[in-house]
Every structure is written in structure tokens, then in C-alpha cells.
Amino acid sequence: MSARSLVRSPVSCSAVNECFTYNSRRSRSFYQCSNTMKLQRPQVAQMLLPRKLRKSTRLQTSLFTQRRISSNCCSDLSTTYTEELPNYLAINVLQDQSDAKQENIRKVLVILNPYSGFRSSREVFYKKVQSTLKLSGFAMEVVETAYAGHAKELASTVDFSTCPDGIICVGGDGVVNEVLNGLLGRDDLNEALQLPIGIVPAGSDNSLVWTVLGIRDPVSAATALAKGGFTPIDVFAVKWIQAGVTHFGLTASYCGFVADVIQLSEKFRLQLGPFRYVIAGLLKFLSLPQYRFEVDYMPLSPERNPKPKSSNENFHDQLSDGSKVKRSTQMDGNTGDNWVTRKGEFLGILVCNHFCKPAQGLLSPVVAPKAQHDDGSLDLILVHGSGRLRLFCFFVAYQFCWHLLLPFVEYVKVKEVKIRPVGSTHSGCGVDGELLQAEGQPEWHCSLLPSQGRLLGRHPRT
Ligand SMILES: Nc1ncnc2c1ncn2[C@@H]1O[C@H](COP(=O)(O)OP(=O)(O)OP(=O)(O)O)[C@@H](O)[C@H]1O
Numbered sequence: 215m216s217a218r219s220l221v222r223s224p225v226s227c228s229a230v231n232e233c234f235t236y237n238s239r240r241s242r243s244f245y246q247c248s249n250t251m252k253l254q255r256p257q258v259a260q261m262l263l264p265r266k267l268r269k270s271t272r273l274q275t276s277l278f279t280q281r282r283i284s285s286n287c288c289s290d291l292s293t294t295y296t297e298e299l300p301n302y303l304a305i306n307v308l309q310d311q312s313d314a315k316q317e318n319i320r321k322v323l324v325i326l327n328p329y330s331g332f333r334s335s336r337e338v339f340y341k342k343v344q345s346t347l348k349l350s351g352f353a354m355e356v357v358e359t360a361y362a363g364h365a366k367e368l369a370s371t372v373d374f375s376t377c378p379d380g381i382i383c384v385g386g387d388g389v390v391n392e393v394l395n396g397l398l399g400r401d402d403l404n405e406a407l408q409l410p411i412g413i414v415p416a417g418s419d420n421s422l423v424w425t426v427l428g429i430r431d432p433v434s435a436a437t438a439l440a441k442g443g444f445t446p447i448d449v450f451a452v453k454w455i456q457a458g459v460t461h462f463g464l465t466a467s468y469c470g471f472v473a474d475v476i477q478l479s480e481k482f483r484l485q486l487g488p489f490r491y492v493i494a495g496l497l498k499f500l501s502l503p504q505y506r507f508e509v510d511y512m513p514l515s516p517e518r519n520p521k522p523k524s525s526n527e528n529f530h531d532q533l534s535d536g537s538k539v540k541r542s543t544q545m546d547g548n549t550g551d552n553w554v555t556r557k558g559e560f561l562g563i564l565v566c567n568h569f570c571k572p573a574q575g576l577l578s579p580v581v582a583p584k585a586q587h588d589d590g591s592l593d594l595i596l597v598h599g600s601g602r603l604r605l606f607c608f609f610v611a612y613q614f615c616w617h618l619l620l621p622f623v624e625y626v627k628v629k630e631v632k633i634r635p636v637g638s639t640h641s642g643c644g645v646d647g648e649l650l651q652a653e654g655q656p657e658w659h660c661s662l663l664p665s666q667g668r669l670l671g672r673h674p675r676t
Contacts, residue, residue, distance in 0.1 A: 322412065323377035324356040325365045325393060327385030332487045335416040339384045343414050343436040347382075350440030354382070365389045369396025380410040380670050382439065386417015387465060391646040394449070394667065398462050412439050412670035415573065418488035422465050422646070424573040425580075426587045428673045438671035445676075447587045447667040450567050452645050455657040463645040464667055466570055466581070467660050469633055470505045470562035470597070471605065473644040474498050480649075488574065504600045506636040508557045514591045514627040515552070556624070557636070561597040561605050565631050565660045569593075579615045584627065590664040594631055596624040631660045 326335050339356070347354060355376065359365050369381060369392070381397075383389045390413055397406040413423040414435045424430040426445060429438055452467050453460045479494035486493055570581035585593035597608055599622050611617040618625045633643070634657045643650045643658045652658075 318351050319353050320351055320379035321353045321377055322355075322380050322382050323368070323372055324354045324382045324384060325359060325368055325389060326356060327359045327365065327383075327389040327417075329359075329483075330385035330389065330417040335384045338416040338432045339414060342432045343384070346433075346436040346440055352379075352439070359385075359389065363392065365392035366396040366399075369393040370399050371396075374402075374405050374409060377409075380412050382412035382414060382670065384414040384416050386415075386420055387422050387647045388417065390422060391463060391648055394464060395462050398449070407666060408668070410444050410668040410670045414439075418491065418574075419647070420573045421570055422568075423669075425465075425568045425571040426669060426673070427671050428675070429671070430573040435671070438674075441671070443670075443672040445587075445669040445672055446665040447669055448567055448590060449663040449666045450565070450592060451661055451663060452643060452650065453659045453661075454643075454650065454652050455659055456654065457652065457656075459650075461645050461648075461650055462663075463567065464587075465567055465646045466644075467565040467646075467658075468563060468644045469507060469635070469642070469658070470560055471498065471502070472562050472564065473642045473649060474503075474640065476644045476647060477642055477649045499602060499605065502600075502602055502605065503640075505560055505562075505639050506558065507560050507563060507639065508555070508634040508636055509560070509563060509596065510553045510555050510632040511594055511626065511628045512553050512630045514629055556596060556598075558598065559600040561600060561608065562595075563597075563631075563633055564595040565628075566593040566595065567662075577613050579612055579617075581612070582625070583615065583618070584625075588665055590662065591627045591629065592631065592660060592662055594624075594626050594628045598622045598624065629662065633658045633660070 324339070326339055328335050336358075344354070357368060359368075365383070365385075372381070381393055383393055390411060393411055397409060397411075400406045412435075413420070413427075413429075414432050415423050415430055416432060420430060423435065426447060427435075427438060429435045447464055450463050450467065451460050452463065475491065475494045475498050478498055479490040482490035482493055564581060566582035566585045568587035569583055569585045571578060582593035582595060585591075595618075597604075604622060608617055608620060608623070611620055617623055635655060643652070643656075
């Protein structure tokens with residue numbers, strides 16, 4: 215027999231229920247109408263209970279008796295009084311609460327990348343996160359990735375009825391990117407767009423969750439997930455024009471030095487974990503090539519395009535040619551006649567979707583201070599020129615967030631960017647830590663899909 219029926223049986227009489235069921239609508243007048251009645255209620259309860267239960271009620275009163283202290287502003291009896299609700303009512307309340315929690319169960323798919331960061335994702339999840347999520351009502355199916363691309367495959371094929379409340383990624387920005395691309399490549403795009411992505415940081419950097427949600431440790435991430443809520447985020451698309459291939463991102467896209475460092479760092483992933491970026495950066499710095507690009511960008515003009523629409527139709531417009539972003543589609547319907555062209559040597563080209571705050575590092579600088587994850591624009595940073603001295607200056611200035619003051623750095627809010635490597639410049643383009651390799655002389659086209667992403671959790675300040 216359940217605890218509930220054991221406790222309820224002695225008080226099944228309707229008169230008693232009438233006396234003791236707390237009714238918020240009538241509580242004040244009903245309980246305050248008679249001083250006598252108010253004082254006698256606990257005694258009546260004792261009388262109606264069987265002898266054994268009366269004793270246990272008295273003994274356990276500190277554990278299960280609810281005290282309701284109400285201020286009395288209209289009665290002449292007292293200014294404050296205490297109602298004692300008998301213990302069985304308190305138990306019923308607890309039981310009802312747990313019933314309600316049953317209904318609030320959130321079913322999610324957890325995708326865990328055991329190779330992220332220091333390869334500690336398993337430990338992070340099972341030791342620091344799982345119990346918090348379970349206690350807060352998450353029903354989780356955990357799948358560990360077995361190979362690169364597995365997370366994308368899972369997100370593109372999962373039956374949404376098994377995880378209607380989202381997909382939680384345990385790992386770095388790369389696994390989040392795979393999940394995003396898996397979801398946005400699906401035929402049932404409407405449902406896929408509704409599915410939020412949760413992040414438990416266990417990767418090398420996790421800049422996305424740190425910048426957007428202000429979280430950089432797994433315990434805080436679990437708390438944010440438990441608290442619930444969503445954060446809308448712009449998604450950007452990088453299309454390799456010649457091949458018609460589109461890759462989506464949430465953080466940043468880049469060409470030049472940073473893309474080369476990402477590519478080289480993969481060689482040291484197993485040996486160095488997150489330190490691979492430092493070593494690859496040093497090596498690339500010492501063997502710095504010249505990068506030549508042609509860049510076209512369409513600046514954001516606030517007076518003509520203050521806030522882009524963020525409806526699903528907009529997204530479908532842009533994907534209507536089979537996951538390929540249409541050239542003609544502008545966020546505000548402009549025909550695209552105000553493109554600005556830059557051509558020459560660049561140390562780097564960065565297209566940021568949020569202000570990109572690295573989770574590691576001592577000074578915690580930000581790459582694009584004016585960028586917001588939901589502002590409907592991309593922030594373009596062009597580092598003009600070439601040479602180690604210039605790169606060194608940029609890097610040092612960046613540590614103090616002065617890099618945008620340098621005369622060879624151009625910073626502009628844009629709607630779209632087209633990037634074409636020129637001459638012998640390599641043809642890779644990075645998106646959220648992943649490198650998209652292309653053959654020949656490719657053209658990359660970055661455009662924005664405003665507020666089409668949803669992250670699980672909210673920034674503590676919102
Ligand atoms: N089982 C696996 N074996 C090998 N590679 C994997 C496996 N599972 C996922 N990957 C790949 O690992 C890459 C990096 O993963 P992830 O981003 O989670 O960690 P990270 O690179 O350490 O962190 P960050 O991206 O934040 O720097 C992803 O591109 C993914 O494709």
C-alpha cells in the first residue's frame with residue numbers, strides 16, 4: 215500500500231476533509247471567523263485520528279507539520295497567527311508535488327564525445343552532472359560518439375519523440391556544431407528548429423557556452439539546464455559556392471592564420487589535448503605564409519535594416535534550394551547593391567556571431583566586443599597585411615582587448631560576407647573549430663539566419 219493511502223485512510227470522512235483541507239480562496243475568512251475554531255482545529259484532528267496515529271502525529275509533528283503564518287489585517291483577533299496543518303496533509307502535499315514532477319520529466323538525448331578536451335567527458339558527465347540532471351527531472355538517453363561525424367549522424371536521424379526536450383552535448387564546440395548541422399540538414403526542419411541544444415562544457419575551449427550563457431564549468435551548466443529556459447541564438451551559414459555545400463555555425467567563421475592553426479592543431483590532438491592550439495599557433499607563427507584574399511561584405515545599415523525578421527519562413531526561404539543558402543536572399547530583402555570589396559593581403563578574416571570570449575586564458579579578452587548572439591548581424595574583423603611583427607602586435611593587443619584600435623584592423627557589422635582566396639593561398643575555412651577544406655579556388659559565402667537556434671538554459675543575468 216502506498217504511503218498516500220496509508221495516511222489518507224483515517225481521514226476519509228468528508229466532514230474532516232471539510233475542516234482540514236486548506237482552501238486558499240476561503241482561508242482567511244473561514245479560519246479567522248472564530249477564534250475558538252482556529253484554536254481547536256489541531257485538537258479535532260487528534261480526536262478523529264486513531265490512537266496510534268495520534269501519537270505518531272504528535273511525535274512527527276516537527277517533521278511533517280506545515281506551519282502557515284498569515285498576517286491578519288482585518289480581524290480583531292490577532293495580527294499574526296499560526297495554522298498547523300496536520301502531518302498527513304503535508305505528506306499529501308509532498309506526494310502531489312512529486313506527481314507534478316513526474317509530469318515535468320524532460321526527455322533528452324545526451325551525446326557525449328569521449329575525445330573532447332582532456333578526454334574527461336565521461337568523468338565530467340557521470341560524476342559532476344548526471345545526478346543533478348536526474349534530480350531535476352531529466353530522463354536521459356546517453357550515447358557516446360564512436361567516430362568523428364557520429365554526433366551529426368545521431369542528430370540527423372534521431373526520432374524526436376524520444377528526446378522532445380532537446381539534445382545535450384557533452385564535449386566541446388565541435389560536437390555542438392555537429393549536432394547543429396545534423397539538425398539543420400533534416401527534412402523535418404520545422405521540428406528540428408524547435409529542438410534546443412544543451413551544452414555541458416568538457417572540450418578544449420567551449421567558447422560558445424561561456425560567451426552566450428556565461429558558463430564555463432560543468433556544474434554550473436548542469437544548474438542552468440536544471441533551471442530551464444531557452445536562449446535564442448542566430449545561426450550563420452557558410453556556403454562553399456562551387457560545391458553547393460553549406461555548413462552552419464554558432465560561433466565564428468575564419469580564414470587565414472587562425473584556420474591554419476586549427477588545421478595544424480588536429481595533428482597534436484591526441485598528445486596535447488587543449489594545449490595543441492598553443493603549439494600549433496607557435497609553429498604556424500614561425501612558418502607564417504602570406505595570405506591573399508578578395509573579400510566582399512555588405513555592411514549593416516541600421517536605418518534601413520534595424521532588426522531582421524526571425525520567423526521560420528525566413529529560414530525556409532533561405533534553405534528552399536535544398537539546404538543551400540540562396541544568393542539572392544537578403545535578411546531585409548535588399549537586392550545587395552551596396553557591397554564593399556577589399557582585396558589584398560590579410561593575416562586573418564574573422565566573421566563572428568557573438569563576441570567570442572575564450573574560456574581558457576588568463577586575461578579573457580573578447581574578439582568582437584560589439585557582437586551579440588541574437589542581434590541579427592555578423593561582426594567582420596579584417597586583419598590587413600602580412601608578417602610576423604604585425605601578427606605579434608595583433609596578438610599582444612588582443613590580450614588587452616586593444617586589437618580593434620590597431621590601424622591595420624578593420625571592424626564592421628555586416629549582413630553577409632564573401633571570401634575568395636587568391637593565388638597560392640590555401641583554401642580552408644574554419645567554422646566553430648572545424649575546418650572546411652575545399653579544392654581549387656573556392657568562394658565562401660557567410661550569411662545569417664537570425665534567431666534560428668535555441669540553446670537550453672539562460673544567462674544568470676537574464
Ligand atoms: N569518438 C570519436 N573519435 C574521434 N573523434 C571524435 C569522436 N567523437 C567526436 N569526435 C570529433 O572530435 C572533434 C572535437 O570534439 P569537441 O569539439 O567535442 O572537443 P574539442 O575539440 O576538445 O573542444 P573545442 O571544440 O571546444 O576546442 C569533433 O570534430 C568530432 O568530430
